[in-house]
Amino acid sequence: MIKLESIENLKSIVDVVDVVGNYLQLKKKGSNFTAPCPFHSEKTPSFVVSPTKQIYHCFGCGATGDAIKFIMEYEKLSYPEAIEKLASMYNFQLEYTKNRNFVNFNILEKLNSFYKQNLIHNQTAFNYLKDRGLKDNIIEKFGLGYAPSSNEQLNFINQAKLPMNEIIELGAFAKGEKGIYARLIERITFPIFSTNNKIIAFGGRTISNHPAKYINYSNTKIFNKSKTFYGLNFARDKILRKKEIIIVEGYMDVIMLHQAGYTNAVATLGTALTNEHLPLLNKLNAKVIVAYDGDNAGINAAIKASTLLAQNGFEGGAVLFKDGLDPADMIKNGEDLTSIFQNNTPFIEFVIKETINKFNLKNPHQKEEAFNEVKNFILSLNPIVQDDIANFASQIMQIPKNLFKIRNNNLKKITINKKIDPTEASIIKTIYENRHYLNEIVEYLSPEIFTYHSEELKILYQEEFDNPILYDIVLNEDIKTFEYESLREAIKNILIRYYEKELQQIRFSTLSFEEKAYKSRVLREKIKNLKKGIL
Structure with a gap:
């Protein structure tokens, strides 16, 4: 039963x-x-x-x-x-007799009340929100708070007589080698709501320079971040009325957009839009606007999201925010985003143009790579539109249309496979399977040092271990894991390669002689130490 x-x-x-x-x-x-x-x-x-x-x-x-x-x-x-x-x-795990006990949703409500009280008394956290441009009413509306030290949270739980086993089950605390600890520590808290306004999880933003700037709860029996949109409980009515949904990258973007009147904005929990989000978007039956930052990570995320939405027949388009700004920054600066959202680039056009922009078409090898990516994308679309899209792509790339070989009677969806670097992938998989390495490795290996898998490393640092982007690596049995010393050796080799490349770029840069000399000396010293075995 x-x-x-x-x-x-x-x-x-x-x-x-x-x-x-x-x-x-x-x-x-x-x-x-x-x-x-x-x-x-x-x-x-x-x-x-x-x-x-x-x-x-x-x-x-x-x-x-x-x-x-x-x-x-x-x-x-x-x-x-x-x-x-x-x-x-709802992908809900039912409990039958002799299974787990009832979980009380009020536990997370009480925890959020505690976090909200702590925000009032923590001037640093509160000032951060005010400096980002948030008004008091929007802080209250979204229920923002502050998670203090793990001990302070434990004291509150004990005083409130909340059951620790249920708190762990809901993702607020976890058990480690050193005992029970809070999932969010010294972070601004963002309660994540179900569509019927019940708190089902929390996200947190560090204010103590932790390398993982944002983290979310891991999946629980009531929360699946790959099926959840942050802010949807507040945005749902406007989305249904306007028949339009704006998907952005983060908590602050959603909150600032709502403050500015764009109350149909939501965010994925992490930048990745996945297949698991699509049923929810289908239910909303709305035009989709994907609006991401204009940096490399944002562009790649927008391409992936636009590809997924185009392949599944969604109406809408993509927007990239330029000059290193995100929606929250632009709203704080008093900019009107209406025309930006209105002038979105349709998904198919966006994917083709941004894919081409990644390559130098004057280089024959790169032009061939660009052609293959664009062709694979076109072949993954509905056969009805493939011929027209091939015509559009051939004009932009100045490649004869017949080379795309569109045959409407024999089309299959083709997955665009990302290049996997064996060393970087093995480091990712090793860290994933040995998470206690994280605190050490984050000290000397930043995501931008990776050539192919910087996004995956960033996800690991954010402790998003359930993020589907990692699955191509961690579930691939051909990718090996390192022993500890081999891991350190692999990281040293990657750092040497990275610093040598930086050294080469400095030689041909427009820096002054003094700047070149200083930066070159620093890099040579790093390379020298690494070759001696010092990380």
Whole structure:
């Protein structure tokens, strides 16, 4: 039997509008949604779904119930079958007899109240938010707080008599070799809400120069970061009304956009948009605007997101913020982003142009690489549009259209494989499997030193071990892991290669003689020490 506590947990994260919206085309009417009733024939819609009451009701035939009852009636299922169907829709792990106990959502609410009180008393954290341009009302709306030391949090938990086993289960604390410790320490906290406004996790931003600037909770039974959009609980109504969703990179971008009136903005938890986000976007049935930073990481993330959305037929486009600014910075500076969002570049056009921009087309080898990437992308699209897109790409690249060899009767989706560097990948996999190395390695190996896998290393430093971007490496059995000494040796070799490249660039730079001499001397000293075995 399914535990009653498990059913209540499931009900607490279910939204009846989402559930019914999987089956019917709902239209917003006032604070409710309407549709023709699925349980009797009618011309004028009399079927109403209430997001506030979490029920549906037909004024024609009298059908009434919650999300579970709707699935029972619509799919002709028994109560247990409907529960299991609903759980599968939300990727929720049901509990049966002799399984875990009920988890109290109020625990995270109480923890957030503690964090909010600490923000008031921590001038450094509060000043950081004010310096970023946040107003008091928006800090309150998003429930921002501050997580103090692990001991202070433990004291609060003990005083509040909160059950530690449930706190660990919800991801707020973890067990390590040295005992139990708080997941977020000396960080500004961002509560992450379900669509029905229940706190399901937290993210945190360091104010103590920790190399992992932002971290999120690991996945729990009520939280899956690959299926969650930050801020969706606040943005959902505006998205449904405007039929448009803006996806940005981070917490601060979402909050500042909402403060400026762009209340249809959300963020992925990490920069990666994944296949697991797509069902939620499908439910929203809105035009998608991907708006990322204009640095290399942002461009690559925007290309990946645009590729995924184009391959799955989503309408919308991409925007890149230039000059090293992000939406939060631009809003703080008083800039109007409306025209930027309106002038987005359609996904397919964006992917092709930005892919080409990565290469020097005057170099025959690079032009061939660019052609192959663009061709593979075109072949991954709907066959109906491939011919037109090939024509567009051939004009930009000045390559005959027939070389793309578009054949609409025999097309298969082709995955664009990223080059894997064996040494960098082995370092990534070794750190992933030996996470206690992190604190040491972060001291001397920064992500930009990697040529091919800087994004994966950054994800490791952010402790996002469940990020799907890592899976191509950590699940690849052909990639070996290093013993500790071999790991240090591999890192030394990579650092030497990096510093030698930097040295070469300095020689041909426009720096003054004195600057060249000083920087060259520093780099030679680093290389000398590394060759002696000193990291």
